[in-house]
Amino acid sequence: MKYFAIISLLSALTFSSCNKTLQEDPNGQLTGAGAVNSIPGLQAAVLGAYQPLKNGYTSGFASSAIVAVLMGSEDLTTHPASNKQELREMDQFAVNATNSRINVIWLGCYKAIQNANNVIANYTKVSGDPAVINPLAGEAYFIRAFSYYWLVRLWGNIPLITTADYSADVYNVKKSTPQDVYKLIESDLQQAEKMLSNTKAAPGRANAGAAKALLADVYLTEGGWPIKDASKYALAAAKAKEVIDNKGAYGFDLVPDLAQLWSGTPASIGTPEEVFAFQFCASCGNGNSVYGKSSMPSDEGGWDDYFTEINFYNNFPAGKRKDVTFYTSFKTSAGVINWQNGITKHPYYNKFRINTPTPGYLTSSTNMSTPIIRYAHVLLIFAEAQARAGAPSTDAYAAINKVRARAGLPDLANLSATDFANEVVQERSWEFAGEYTRWFDLQRLELVESANANKDASDLPPLRPISKASYWLPIPYGDAQLNPGIK
Structure with missing residues (x-):
């Protein structure tokens, strides 16, 4: 059987400028119907779809690249000198398209998409028990949605690729609008939540609760910039509430002691708070x-x-x-x-x-492990979205107060919808400090400018005025050179 490692356009172009291409480990890159013509093949392909998201310094979220691309927020900064130029570019809103850190995230997401596309295109051809096959396909839909969600928030207008098959047309692919990308993300997660099992196949893999939680976060984001569809807030609240009401079935809950959660020991790995985390x-x-x-x-x-x-x-x-x-x-x-x-x-x-x-x-x-979505996220997504969809309910107060109680803070009470939502956003900044959340909150709420004003004199100032163009990263240089249509 002849297996092809068909690289998606963006992955191929990125690799073309790197001399490490020939040494790259091919694990997780087998594509085509031949690679997924049996349940074992499908299982291997799904595991391979996760791998580009955690390939150390090469691709994905296993290095400081995940921090670098979010340094426009006030919870993160870097050394003012030393060898941190690429990180300072992010922090000071002067990102160069040749910055290797942006390339790590871009490549990881597009390679995961390529591998997920292959599973999605071929899982219906696999013979066997649907109870085994469907959850695997659900993971592929989740991975594709997760990857596009990071890409669209970081880059905005991006190529939308839904096939793993190679054709010359990929060298002429154009960018899609965030609206079109979000439509696919929603559709994929709606499919994933129906197909996935309640229990995780293993730590670090998605279950139905993770798909619902990610969809709730997507809806919350769509309520803000650049989509600005306020009708999404009610959907976000409803979807997060589904997770909260069924947390036992999904195996989710708050870890009672924050000291355990951030102990830096094995006790902090694989806790019930990990809705979705890289292992x-x-x-x-x-x-x-x-x-x-x-x-x-x-x-x-x-x-x-x-x-x-x-x-x-x-x-x-x-x-x-x-x-x-x-x-x-x-x-x-x-x-x-x-x-x-x-x-x-x-x-x-x-x-x-x-x-x-x-x-x-x-x-x-x-x-x-690197937790991307914690159960605390679900509680605060619900609280904020419910307030933005109307007046804060008793359940919304209960959700945020659970997080505050664990932190040793007093309960909130008797706030207007606007003040309550603002308190939740502030709570998110503290609860998820440094955790790949604050930048996206500032972006969707159009607070990037104010968050970067009046910095302490010892912190790195923006090198140019911040505008909406500053909210998105430049397309990596190598890709843009080989396909000017995506510049």
């Missing part, structure tokens, strides 16, 4: 470098890739959540120093430290 195995050659050296201060031998801005830290409510979220005393050869006396003079994230096998152990490849 890693460093000893298997597939580690996660978002944790460890990437997030640690150079005072302790770390890389200073990312930490928090000063005003964000100062405005963060005191209490247990702040203590768990941030790392502010550094252990140096000269003794313990506070962050004000550190090299960068910034607090760091305790969330992304790695504390195994010994506390403070320095590593650049870890087993830590």
